[in-house]
Amino acid sequence: MLGDKRPNTSGPGTVVGANVKLVGTLQDANDIIIHGRIEGEVISNQAISITETAYIKGPINAELVTVAGKIRGSITATGKLEILPTGKVFGSVTTKDLAIRSGAIFIGKCTMPDEEKEEIEEKPPTPEGQNPQTSYEV
Numbered sequence: 001m002l003g004d005k006r007p008n009t010s011g012p013g014t015v016v017g018a019n020v021k022l023v024g025t026l027q028d029a030n031d032i033i034i035h036g037r038i039e040g041e042v043i044s045n046q047a048i049s050i051t052e053t054a055y056i057k058g059p060i061n062a063e064l065v066t067v068a069g070k071i072r073g074s075i076t077a078t079g080k081l082e083i084l085p086t087g088k089v090f091g092s093v094t095t096k097d098l099a100i101r102s103g104a105i106f107i108g109k110c111t112m113p114d115e116e117k118e119e120i121e122e123k124p125p126t127p128e129g130q131n132p133q134t135s136y137e138v
Contacts, residue, residue: 013046018053032062034069052086065095067104 013030016022020036027043034042034054042048042056047064050056054069063079067087075081077095085103092109100106 013044016054050087 014026014028014032016026016032016034016036016038018035022036022038023040025041025043026032026038027041029045031047031049032042032044033049033051034056035051036053037055038058039056040058042058042060042062044062046062047066048060048062049066050060050069050071052068056069056071056073058073060071060073060075062077065075065077065081066084067075067082067089068084069086070088070090072090074091075089075093075095077093077097079095080097080099081093081095082099083089083101083104083106085101087101088105090107092111093106094111094113096112098110098112
């Protein structure tokens with residue numbers, strides 16, 4: 001439809017080759033697969049896969065993030081974050097579902113927001129001023 005301004009969310013998405021270095025923001029409504037090096041923000045409405053040869057310095061935002069390479073920066077995965085055995089993450093992560101495989105490296109802070117925000121608001125304050133979110137620091 002000619003008047004439709006919404007991005008096309010069907011199609012193959014973006015693949016960054018192993019010999020590619022990008023500086024700046026990489027954004028795609030579809031999946032992103034990274035084999036190369038990115039210095040800047042990476043954003044997808046769907047999934048981002050960081051392969052073993054990939055290095056990212058900067059924030060990452062997607063529904064599903066899979067890490068087999070190296071990341072220096074924050075990760076926000078609205079659905080799931082999985083760090084594979086070859087994955088190395090140095091930075092804070094925010095996700096509802098976190099899987100860290102044996103052999104993976106994670107150095108940073110993890111925040112897992114509660115899904116029931118209304119329920120949290122109705123609960124009495126937690127002792128010693130604790131935040132109602134689950135937070136772990138490694």
